[in-house]
Amino acid sequence: MLRSKKRWILPDAYFQSGSFVEYIMKNRGFSIEKLQKFLSRDESQLFSPFTMKGMKKAVSRIVTAIENEERVLIYGDYDADGVTATSILLLTLRSMKALVEFYIPNRFSEGYGLHAEAIEQAHNRGVRLIITVDTGISAIKEVELANDYGIDVIITDHHEPGIEIPNAYAILNHKYALCEYPEQYLAGVGVAVKLASALLFRLPYEYLDIAALGTVADLVPLLGENRIIVSKGLEKINSDPCIGISALIEIAGLKDKPISTGHLGFQLGPRINAGGRLDTAEIAVKLLTTTDPLEAQTLAKTLDEINVRRQELVEQTYQQAEEVLLQGDYLNNNQVIVLADERWNHGVIGIVASRLLERYYRPVLLIALEDEIGKGSARSIENYHMFEVLQECQHLLLKYGGHAMAAGFSIQKTQIAHLQDACNELANQRLKREDYIQTSSIDILLNIPEVAKRQDEIPSIENLAPFGIGHSQPKCMISGAILQQIQWLGKDKQHVKITVGNQREKLDAIGFHWRNRVDDFINHCLSMQIRFELIGELTINEWNGNRNTQLVLHDCSVSPIQFLRDKEHIDQLKGFLEKYDFRVEVISIEDIELEQLANTCSKIYNEHTYAHPLIYDTVYLVISNSSGKTNELLAQYYEVPEREQFAIVYKVIKQNKGTILYETLRQQLEEVGISERSCRTILHVFQELSFISINHEQIEIIESPEKRNLEESKFYSDLLLNYQIYLKHIYH
Known part of the structure; x- marks a missing residue:
């Protein structure tokens, strides 16, 4: 069955003019001025590290430790964020000639966070200062123990603080209630970069490749300072990566390819994480800090092998969990x-x-x-x-x-x-x-002629990179797409490539690992000329010197409206869709056809008898030889009540002591110009939002209902979506 499981959130209006980039970012809340700043990715937008509470105190203590040749311990975490943060501070302090070492607990024998035994061992080795990275904000007892041993603790963390805060020498955490640092989304490695910047009195460019890897792997929003850190880090990865990342790129089969956030998140990050997941995270720290290319190759190979084992364990565990859930x-x-x-x-x-x-x-x-x-x-x-x-x-x-x-x-x-x-x-x-x-947010609504006309503008979307959490690759919706061709790709034919459009304009769309989703359904759709709504990323595919627009599919669904000219195919199409669990209803424009269709379809309407608002789980077959009459009729069907009308309906019910019969309400609303169709729609939305109850035509207001927006109603959201689809049909 090809039906989206997501709730699509569309822009307020369909695309008509201007640039793709400006239109997309305007819908994301960006003014022109804010967009220009966003596109610059200039390091001048970074806040001074000394804006973070505790930074001056932390830097002073670290400098004192270096001057007095005190032993310093960096205490990290075993995930990619913790590993990269540990590596950056280790390299920074080494460059400052500090007597520094690092420690990362074992996930299995110790677990997350600071541990009393590790602190005791550090004391025995003569450590006088511990700097935590990506951990420590909840280590109340452990910090107290370190204090008893005469060890100062500087906590750098980005996790949520609890009610009680450790009695540390200094705390660097932008989520700490007493910290007024403007950026709220830094990863642990981001906090480490701020500390390194304060110690060096400059941005540590030489370590930003490591910082980008940790930031993307930790799934923090790629906005604000994170965007700049990752942008600058990607520049270094693609020009002069550290020896460890270079070895990792090669073992992942990405040598000589431009590296993006996708590669960091799905290929390099999992390998860095693998050591801490199944073995020891020390392997990853050694890889990111080594200056020996041969050692880097050996360590990268080890992490790659561990990652293969990790993938096998993940699949096994997933299947075991599924067995329980499906019982x-x-x-x-x-x-x-x-x-x-x-x-x-x-x-x-x-x-x-x-x-x-x-x-x-x-x-x-x-x-x-x-x-x-x-x-x-x-x-x-x-x-x-x-x-x-x-x-x-x-x-x-x-x-x-x-x-x-x-x-x-x-x-x-x-x-x-x-x-x-x-x-x-x-x-x-x-x-x-x-x-x-x-939910799935759509950035831009287009039809195939518009895509063809603006092909040269599509590469400009890449100017918005890097993409990731909080700033996803812009998604486009192609409405009313008709299948022209299907190809199955890949070794196991798991990927589908479809061509949609008409004789003049076509668009290729590719769905990776879509075999189980579409399979035989899409083959039948080809012969029946079924229309789809497609959602994906617009890209330019270059092959053998040819440049063609391609849509990388994220989601799709059968269009709720199917336009027909030939009555002979109605039963065939209706039966096919019902086989895949769609409700199917037929709307005939010409009255003369009603009698002919009466014995073939379960429900038949025309513009005089159709009284129900459109429901997105229903597919409507619209039969007409007149596009003008079709558009006129659909305009009525897609009528979305104004917000003022919702307020009027609620007020009328309330004026009737909170209870009223449907027929009485309908008559009173008719007097103020609200149609029966709008009345039904409004009541449906109110009922879904628990504002009213309806029992045998008796409507009652629910006392003290929770305050909610109309958009929280799936029915209302679907109605708006259908209206946008209708508009795209009109302007196609």
């Missing part, structure tokens, strides 16, 4: 997925949680059990702040920390069932029905 009524009975298993490796459950969230779009907490203790990894969706949820459940946990969308924790096995109940209860309190439907 019985687990998914029906739980809004939040909480699963635990003794077979699971703690190093990979975070990746598996992300995959499960992507498939089921609900919060996921996976727990690897060992000796009655579980180590968990959590991933979340919008409006379900995972760190706050774990705070609410802290009485059930041994330890926790993280962000809004991702977190880690440890828990006793006996408390897991209670955690499941608590997470479900919090989901019931915080999440609405529409929160479980993933």
Whole structure:
């Protein structure tokens, strides 16, 4: 079945004129002045590192340690963010002739954060200063222990602080309540770059390739300072990368190719992460800090081999989790997925949680059990702040920390069932029905002639790079696309390439790993001339000296409106769509056809008898030989009530003591110029938003309803979407 599972959010108007870049960024809230600043990626936009609370104190203490030849320990974390942050501070302090070493705890024997035993060992080695990176903000007892040993602790972190803050010598964390630093989205490696900048009194260009890798891998928004760090880092990666990253690029098969954020996030980042997930993160730090090309090749090869093992474990764990989810009524009975298993490796459950969230779009907490203790990894969706949820459940946990969308924790096995109940209860309190439907924001609405006409402008979209979290590659919607050709590509024919358009203008679209999604359905669509809405990224494909526009598919759905000229194919098309679980209704423009169709279709309407607002899960077959009459009729069907009309309807019901019969309401609204179609639409939206209840034509206002926007109604959003599709049909 080819139907999108996402809620599409479209721009307010279809594209008509101007440049693609200005139009896209205007819809993202950018003025021309703000856009020019955004495009410059100039380092002058970076804030002074000394704006961050605690920076002067931290720099002074580190300089004193260097001058007095005190031993300094960088205490990091085992993920890519922690590894890259550790590497940058290690290289910076080495360049300043500090007596510096690093330590990263083992994920399996120690776990996340500072540990008493490691601090004791540092004391025994004569360490007088510990600098944490990407960790430490919740280490209350451990910092107190270090203080007792006479060791000063400087915390650099970007995780959410708890209610109590460690008594550290200095804290560098832009999320710390007392810190008024303007940038709120730095990764741990970003905070390390700010500290390195303060120590060197300049931006450490020589380490920005490492910083870019850690920033992208940690999935922080690529806006503000992160955008500049990653932009400058990519420039260095593509011109003069450090020896370790160069070896990593070669082992990943990317040598002599332009490296983008996609390569950092999906190819280099996972290899850096692999060491800490299954072995030791020290391998990755050594790789990023070595000056020996032969050692770099050996270390990169080791990480690559570990990454292959990691991929196998991820797939195995994912299949085991799926088995549990598909048994019985687990998914029906739980809004939040909480699963635990003794077979699971703690190093990979975070990746598996992300995959499960992507498939089921609900919060996921996976727990690897060992000796009655579980180590968990959590991933979340919008409006379900995972760190706050774990705070609410802290009485059930041994330890926790993280962000809004991702977190880690440890828990006793006996408390897991209670955690499941608590997470479900919090989901019931915080999440609405529409929160479980993933949204997809569309930047620009186009038809195929417009794409063909503006092909030369498409490369300019790349000026908006780097793309990533918070600033995604712009997505385009092509409406009313008719299939012309299908090709299956790749070794196992897992990728589909389709050609859409007409005899004059065509557009190629490619869907990677789309075999299971479309399969035989799309082959039937070819013969039936079914129209689609396609969503994807517009790119220029160059092959054998030819340059052609190509759409890289993200999503698609059968168009809710199918225009027909030939009545003989109605039954065939209707039967085919119903086979794939679409509701199908027929709208005939010419009255003379109604009798002929009466015995073939379950529902038939014309402009006089059709009274229901369009529903996006329904496909409407519109039969007409007159495009003018079709447009006139569709304009009525796509009527979207004005906001003032919503207010009037609510006011009329309220004036009738909060309860009214539908027929009475309809008559009163007719007197003020609101049609029955608009009345039905408004009531449907009100009911979905829990503003009213309807029982046997009796309408009642629900007392003290929660304040909500109309756009929170999926029905209303679908209605707006259909209206945009109608406009594209008119202007095609």
